[in-house]
Amino acid sequence: MEKAKISSIQLFVLMVLFEMGSALLVPLAIDAKKDAWLAILIGMVVSLVLLLVYHKLYWYYPDLLPTEYVQKILGKVAGTILALLYIFYFMYDASRVLRDFGEMLLSSAYPETPLFIANALLMLVIIYMVRKGIEVIGRSGELLFMFMFSLSVVGFILIVVSGLIDFSNLQPVLEEGLMPVLKVALTQTLYFPFTEVIVFTMILPYLNNPKKAKLTMMCATGLSGINLILTMLINISVLGVDLTARSQFPLLSTVQTIQVADFLERLDVFFMLGLVIGIFFKISILFYAAVIGTSSLFKVQSPSRLAYPLGLIVLFISMSIASNFQEHIHEGMKVAMYVVHLPLLVIFPILLLLIAFVKNRKKTTG
Template identity: 80%
Template sequence: SQLFILMVLFELGSALLVPLAIDAKQDAWLAILLGMIFSFVLLLVYHRLYLYYPDLLFTEYVQKILGKPLGFALAFVYILYFMYDASRVLRDFGEMLLAFAYPDTPLFIANALLILVIIYTVRKGIEVIARSGELLFIFMYFLAIAGFILIISSGLIDFKNLQPILEAGLFPVLKVVMTQTLYFPFSEIIVITMILPYLNNPKKAKLTMFCATALSGVNLIITMLINVCVLGVNLTARSQFPLLSTVQTIQVADFLERLDVFFMLALIITIFFKICLLFYAAVTGAANLFKVKSPSSLSYPFGLIILFLSIAIASNAQEHNHEGLKIAMFVVHIPLLTIIPPLLLIVAFFKNRRKRVKNNFSPE
């Protein structure tokens, strides 16, 4: 249950904030659905690698599969990726907070306050992160369901905004799937390969992974459907944070309005856990790779690196979004999340097969 909750919170993360798959226009929901379905193949890859090396972290069995020098280098690259991804999500948090609540507050201060809480949480270990998830998951879903009911009751939804379906055919949707939704947010869940060895019941890992991805996918589909129905395609595409723009339009009986503060809380919860897991993966992986006896001692230096990287990563929000959707997607996400893991699985398959053959023919 804790793995399920962490995966759902992670995948929702910053994906709730941005106009996800809006390049597919009114078919954005379909692009998210197909991205979720295709990501199941990658989940099978991650799970199969875990079955081959159930007691090892991803950064450990990469070295077993590829050998020490190459495996060490690749494990180090993944640690850098976890830190880079954490800094991107932290920047998303800061931009959201400044845009809607604290326009005169420096970005550094907003990001520093969150990273301090994350450093404290990560130092406490994965069990504390998971238990915190159990508490805040219920609160977040309460807010989400309340918001959904309020949007419907305020009469804002216009289903005509979803028409025509597949206006330009299936190709533009598939293009968005292959360039965006497959990688963000679904394939980013490779981070769980750094916590799977700690499961109490490994047999349920596969089902849990599929169910969590399915639930988060459905949530993202509903979110984008509501955004497009309420705001329309053009306004959703132009809005930096369409969900918060949608929530700001809620007005029930001239009494309930300006509810964006409550939904910012829900978004902060998901962003907090996404950064926590990425941060934890980077700290644990680095401690394992460099033989650091106390992983928690790396929390402060890593936290500072992520904080300063989140500021230096781009000069403004537009540049940050462009880098994330157009550059990092191709340079970082595609090779690290969809090309390298299947190749590792192929090598691991042949290595384990050879080992089994040796064991079968070895004299008793």
Template identity: 80%
Template sequence: MEKAKISASQLFILMVLFELGSALLVPLAMDAKQDAWLAILLGMIVSFVLLLVYHKIYWYYPDLLPTEYVQKILGKVMGSVLSFLYLLYFMYDASRVLRDFGEMLLTFAYPETPLFIANALLILVIIYTVRKGIEVIARSGELLFIFLYILAIAGFILIVSSGLIDVTNLQPVLEEGLLPVLKVVFTQTLYFPFTEVIVFTMILPYLNNPKKAKVTMLCATGLSGINLVITMLINVSVLGVNLTARSQFPLLSTVQTIQVADFLERLDVFFMLALVIGIFFKISVLFYATVIGTANLFKIKSPSRLSYPLGLVVLFMSITIASNFQEHLHEGLKVVMFVLHIPLFVIIPPLLLLVAFLKNRKKQRG
């Protein structure tokens, strides 16, 4: 671990930016149709249970990275294998978010630019930031968090004043009952974006006041969840269910419809900027966790040396991950949930907590 410390407020900001990241971009929970906002809200509430599990494991080993304490819990061989699997997942997730960024940029601003160039430019900035350490990432977050919220509030005011909102698009609520909404919760919104914050178990040992970790994690997830609910309510009420579901990037489509007093329009550039900020921090946190975890697992003294080779791996994975954006979305919202998210977020952490609890109880008795 590098000798660095971050405050609870910096952790809070990083978590909010991380969870908003690419979740603002894609048509989240649209299988629930006009009840998508409810599926996001319930996903956030259910995720609190898993966040408490992640926090409790951290509480047993507050000074160790997960790559170290998993070996203490499961033994050196099994612990190393499991740690390596999580690091591979963080790298894979970073490449998925990088692909989201590239596709958005090419669709709305640079249609003639190769995807490789767009992704390479962002990953170079992220490599530079990660080499500077977690304190620099956290301070950058503090600065850009304010800017992001100014844009969000301005956008909300403009959408309302444009008279675009049609509340009837949100009706009828629970048309087909609660079951379809719960299905979306347990197949989509619980995992993306809320329990993806398992990556922050790699950041928690840097917290200068470990006692504030639980409240910070829950509050950050609560705020980002409410923001995503409001965003989805606006998207559906402006575009309607069908257009929101068909749109590659619903929020940007919503912003493009803003027209105030016949002169204030084409504001999507500002909101692309806001989305780039969120995506930048999401990839930075995932990539930092990969670099610091790999260095710790393989006993490499200088983690910054790993940033360039691992950055190249993330870049090439982002290009080869899917042949087109629709395949990429299908893989992310349907396939990955069952293959990776359920085992890594829902099944393994409670088992680790159980073993850690039994081991610590034996120590206390001893």
């Protein structure tokens, strides 16, 4: 581990930016139709339980990275295999978000630019920042969070002033009952974006005040959830369910409809900046976790040396992950949820906590 510390405020800011990241882009929980906001709310509430699991593991091993304490819990061989799985997951998730960024940029602003160029430029900046360490990531997050928050407030005011909101698009609530909403919550929104914060277990050992970890994580998830609920409520009330579902990037479509006093329009460029900031930090945190996880697992003295080779791997995975954007979204929302997210974000952490509980109980009683 590098000798660095971040404050609880920096952790809070990074978590909010991370959770909102690519989740603002896509029509989140749209399979629940008008009740998408409710599916996000349920997913957020259930994720708080898993957040307590992640925090308890950190509480048992406050000075160790997860790649180190899984070896203490499971033994050297099984622990190393699981640690490798998590490192691969962080890189895979980073490549998925990088692909989201490239597709958004190309479809919205630079249709003639090759996807590789867009992804490579962002990856170079991320590699540079990750090489500087967690303190630089934390301070950058504090600085850009205020800019993104200001954009959100201005955007909300402009949408309200434009008179675009039609609450009838949100009615009736629970038209098809509660079961479809629960299904979406437990198969989609629980994992994306809420339990993806398992990546922060790689950053918690750098926290300068460990006692504030639980409250900070809970508050960050709560604020992110409220923001995502508001975003989907606005998208559906402005565009309607059908248009929101058909749109690749509904938030951008919503912002494009803003027109105030016949001169304030085409504001989507400003909001693309906000989306890019969120995506930038989400990839940076996932990539940073992969770099320090790899360095701790293979005893590499200088983690920054790994940034370039691992960055290239993330870049090439983002290019080869799917042949088009529809395939990429299908893989993320339907395949990865069960194959990757369910075992790594839910099943394994609970099993690890049970084993750690038994082992630590033996120590205290022995």
